[in-house]
Structures are given as C-alpha cells and as structure tokens.
Amino acid sequence: MNASRSTPTTASAxxxxxxxxxxxxxxxxxLAFGTYLAIGLxxxxxxxxxxxxxxxxxxxxxxSFDAARLPQDxxxxxxxxxxWLGLVTVIATPSARVIAALVGYARAGDRRMVAVSLGxxxxxxxxxxxxxxxxxxxx
Amino acid sequence: MIAGxxxxxxxxxxxxxxxxxxxxxxxxxxxxLTLGFGLPLREAVGVSLVSVIVTSSASAGVYLQxxxxxxxxxxxxxxxxxxxxxxxxxxxxxxxxxxxxxxxxALLVYAAISMLRRPGGATEAEPGAGYVxxxxxxxxxxxxxxxxxxxxxxLGVGGGLVKVPVMHLVMGxxxxxxTATSNLMIGITASASAIIYLFRxxxxxxxxxxVAVGVFLGASVGSRTAHRIDLxxxxxxxxxxxxxxxxxxxxxxxxx
Numbered sequence: 001m002n003a004s005r006s007t008p009t010t011a012s013a014x015x016x017x018x019x020x021x022x023x024x025x026x027x028x029x030x031l032a033f034g035t036y037l038a039i040g041l042x043x044x045x046x047x048x049x050x051x052x053x054x055x056x057x058x059x060x061x062x063x064s065f066d067a068a069r070l071p072q073d074x075x076x077x078x079x080x081x082x083x084w085l086g087l088v089t090v091i092a093t094p095s096a097r098v099i100a101a102l103v104g105y106a107r108a109g110d111r112r113m114v115a116v117s118l119g120x121x122x123x124x125x126x127x128x129x130x131x132x133x134x135x136x137x138x139x
Numbered sequence: 140m141i142a143g144x145x146x147x148x149x150x151x152x153x154x155x156x157x158x159x160x161x162x163x164x165x166x167x168x169x170x171x172l173t174l175g176f177g178l179p180l181r182e183a184v185g186v187s188l189v190s191v192i193v194t195s196s197a198s199a200g201v202y203l204q205x206x207x208x209x210x211x212x213x214x215x216x217x218x219x220x221x222x223x224x225x226x227x228x229x230x231x232x233x234x235x236x237x238x239x240x241x242x243x244x245a246l247l248v249y250a251a252i253s254m255l256r257r258p259g260g261a262t263e264a265e266p267g268a269g270y271v272x273x274x275x276x277x278x279x280x281x282x283x284x285x286x287x288x289x290x291x292x293x294l295g296v297g298g299g300l301v302k303v304p305v306m307h308l309v310m311g312x313x314x315x316x317x318t319a320t321s322n323l324m325i326g327i328t329a330s331a332s333a334i335i336y337l338f339r340x341x342x343x344x345x346x347x348x349x350v351a352v353g354v355f356l357g358a359s360v361g362s363r364t365a366h367r368i369d370l371x372x373x374x375x376x377x378x379x380x381x382x383x384x385x386x387x388x389x390x391x392x393x394x395x
Contacts, residue, residue, distance in 0.1 A: 020210055020211065021206060023210065024203040024204065024206060024208075024210055025203070025204060027200075027203055027210065028199075028200035028201070028203040028204040029200070030200075031196045031197075031199055031200035031203070031326075032197075032200045034196060035193065035196045035197045035200070035355075038193065038196075038351075039193070039351070039352060039355050042348045042351055042352050043352050045344070045348045046143065046147070046348050046349050046352055049143060049345065049348070049349075050143065054143075054345065055141075055142050055143065055345075056142050056143050056146055056343070056345040056346045056349060057142050057176070057345075057346075062343040062344065062345055062346075063344070064340040065337050065338065065340070065342070065344075079345075079348075080344055080345075083344035083345070083347070083348040084344055086348065086351075087189055087337070087342065087344060087347055087348070087351075088337075090189055090192050090193055090196075090351065091189070091192060091330045091333050091334060091337065092330075093192070093196050093326065093330075094192060094195070094196065094326030094327045094329075094330045095327070095330060097196075097326065097327075098214070098327065101210065101214060113211060113214065113215075116214050116215050116218055117214065119218045120214065120217060120218050120221055120327060123218065123221040123222055123225055123331055124221065124327070124330065124331055124334070126225060127221075127224075127225050127228065127330075127331045127332070127334040127335055128334055128338075130225070130228070130229065130335055131334050131335045131336075131337060131338030131339060132338055134232070134335075134338070134339050135338045135339065135340075
C-alpha cells in the first residue's frame with residue numbers, strides 16, 4: 001500500500017506484484033474442492049426438486065435461510081436442505097481461500113499480507129453481523 | 140419442472156457467453172431472470188451474486204495454477220472491493236426497483252461500449268511465475284476497487300468491467316494479469332454482499348440452485364470451446380444483446 005503516483009515501485013518494493021507459486025497451488029486446489037462440493041450439493045438439490053415435482057416459481061414466497069433447520073432438511077432428504085447447503089458452500093469458499101492464505105502468509109512471516117487477510121475476514125464478519133442484524137427484514 | 144429446465148438452460152447460456160467473453164455472467168443473468176422469468180430485480184441480483192462466485196472460484200483456481208492471477212495484488216484490492224460490497228449490500232435494500240433498473244441499464248450501455256472498444260486479439264504473452272511488472276497509483280486503484288464493490292453488490296455483477304480497467308490502465312498491471320486477478324477477486328467481493336442477501340431473505344434457493352448449476356456447466360463448455368469460436372462475431376452479437384437489454388431495462392425503470 002505504499003506505491004505512489006509519482007514513483008512507480010518494483011514488485012518487491014510494492015509487495016503487490018510478486019507471485020507465490022506454492023501458496024497459489026494450494027489455494028487453487030481448495031477453490032476446486034469447494035466448487036465441486038458446492039455444485040455436487042446444488043445438483044443433488046435440483047434433482048430432488050425434479051423428483052418432488054417442485055417448480056422454482058410455484059411457491060409465491062421462498063423460504064428464508066435458517067441454519068437451525070438445515071440438519072432436519074438434510075436428514076429428511078428435502079431439496080431445500082441440499083440447495084441451502086450448496087449455496088452456503090458457494091458463498092463460504094472464497095472466505096476459506098482467505099483463511100488458507102492467512103495461514104500461508106503467517107508461516108512465511110509476511111506480516112503485511114497477514115494484516116490484509118485479517119482485514120478481509122473482518123469485512124466478511126461484518127457482513128455476517130449486518131446480515132444477522134437485518135435477518136429476514138426486507139425483500 | 141419446465142421452468143427449472145429453463146433456468147438451467149439460461150444459466151448454461153450465460154456461462155458460455157460469460158466465459159467466452161471474459162465476463163462473470165452476472166450482466167446476462169440479471170436481465171435473464173428479470174425480463175425472461177419476471178423475477179424482481181433484487182432477487183435476481185441475489186441469485187446472480189451466487190452464480191458469479193461459482194464462476195470466479197472455478198476459474199480462479201486455474202488462473203492461480205498457471206500463475207496468471209496475482210494473489211497478493213488481488214487480496215490487497217479485494218479488501219477494498221469487499222468494503223464497497225458491504226456498503227452496496229446495504230444500499231441495495233434501500234433503493235427501489237426502478238432506480239436499480241436504471242443503474243443496470245447504465246451498466247449495460249457501458250459494457251456494450253467497452254466491448255466495442257476492446258482490441259481484437261490477444262496481444263500479450265501469458266505471464267508465468269516470476270513475471271515482474273510495476274504497480275503504480277495504488278491509491279487510485281483502492282478507490283476504484285471500492286467503487287467496483289459497490290456496483291457488484293447493487294447490480295449482481297462481478298465488477299470486472301470496472302476492476303480490469305482500473306488495474307490495467309490506472310495501476311499498470313498487464314491486461315491478462317488484470318483479467319485473471321479480477322476474476323479471483325470476484326469471489327470475495329460477491330460473497331461479502333451475498334451474505335447480506337442470504338440473511339435478509341434475498342436469495343431464492345429454488346432459482347439460485349438451477350441457475351448456478353447451469354452457469355457452472357456453461358462456463359466449463361465455454362472455456363473448452365473458446366479457441367474454436369470467432370470472437371468478433373460473438374462480440375457483435377453480445378453488443379446487440381446488451382443494447383436490446385439496456386433498452387428493456389430503461390423501459391422497466393420508466394414504466395414500473
């Protein structure tokens with residue numbers, strides 16, 4: 001964050017342009033795993049919708065996300081359980097990538113990127129707090 | 140059932156187009172759901188945010204393995220895009236549908252103009268590990284990133300149309316690196332606002348599920364067939380689609 005308009009900085013000085021091959025590979029694997037898991041869950045949810053003859057537009061209002069109901073819906077094999085779990089996996093995968101990067105940068109002693117990672121996670125945590133605060137309050 | 144198939148097919152089309160043209164697909168999914176399936180704009184944005192996270196996670200892994208996406212740059216900028224997305228996620232529930240439709244129409248016109256001005260073919264060699272370049276005007280990059288985050292959260296798009304020019308033209312990042320890094324950043328940017336949509340009841344699981352699966356399939360097909368397709372023809376077709384959609388969105392903004 002120290003580059004300025006008048007003096008363009010090199011990769012090492014700016015700390016932004018350099019690559020981190022090992023960490024990149026580990027994160028790539030994590031992203032692939034999260035994506036395939038999410039798509040698998042969503043596909044299962046869509047198939048259960050089809051089996052149950054559930055149209056996407058037939059209920060006039062769709063159910064809100066309720067984490068407490070998730071285990072029951074999954075155990076009962078209800079489409080919405082798998083759909084919600086798939087959607088949560090989609091949304092959580094990028095945050096898991098940031099946590100993995102945080103661990104990698106901490107091991108490498110890269111304080112700047114540890115601070116950046118923690119900052120991103122703080123913003124995500126704020127989103128969760130804001131979402132919970134206004135939970136189900138408007139559409 | 141037929142509606143579910145329609146959503147999957149629509150998602151596939153958005154995924155194919157998006158991947159061939161280097162877009163997240165949100166710019167196609169929102170009009171498809173609002174104009175094609177009659178979904179309220181805010182619900183369409185919630186579904187679209189989920190879909191752009193899927194395309195980002197799927198393609199960012201590939202870009203990282205090829206060392207084209209820059210993780211350090213992307214994470215630094217996504218701190219700011221996520222802040223913007225948090226602000227946008229809150230604003231989205233304060234603005235009415237007509238205002239959102241007008242903003243989306245403006246984005247479509249901007250996207251069409253950007254597409255027309257884009258150079259014809261690849262002009263840069265693909266960078267690999269150890270590739271060095273200079274980053275300039277970081278401050279402007281951070282401000283632009285906040286703006287991209289706000290737009291992403293309000294309109295359900297990845298925000299690449301803002302992030303790529305900011306990184307390439309303002310910060311001096313090579314175009315391929317900027318495009319790949321923008322793709323990586325979409326995940327966190329969209330998830331920061333998708334979380335708010337999720338908890339506020341702004342994501343319909345019965346619509347988001349089929350669309351996300353379709354987009355994933357479409358993006359997979361698109362990335363494998365990109366080299367066989369004449370992108371000039373596709374780009375012209377896309378500009379026509381964007382122009383027509385912008386016209387329909389303006390009508391929606393005026394007549395709702």
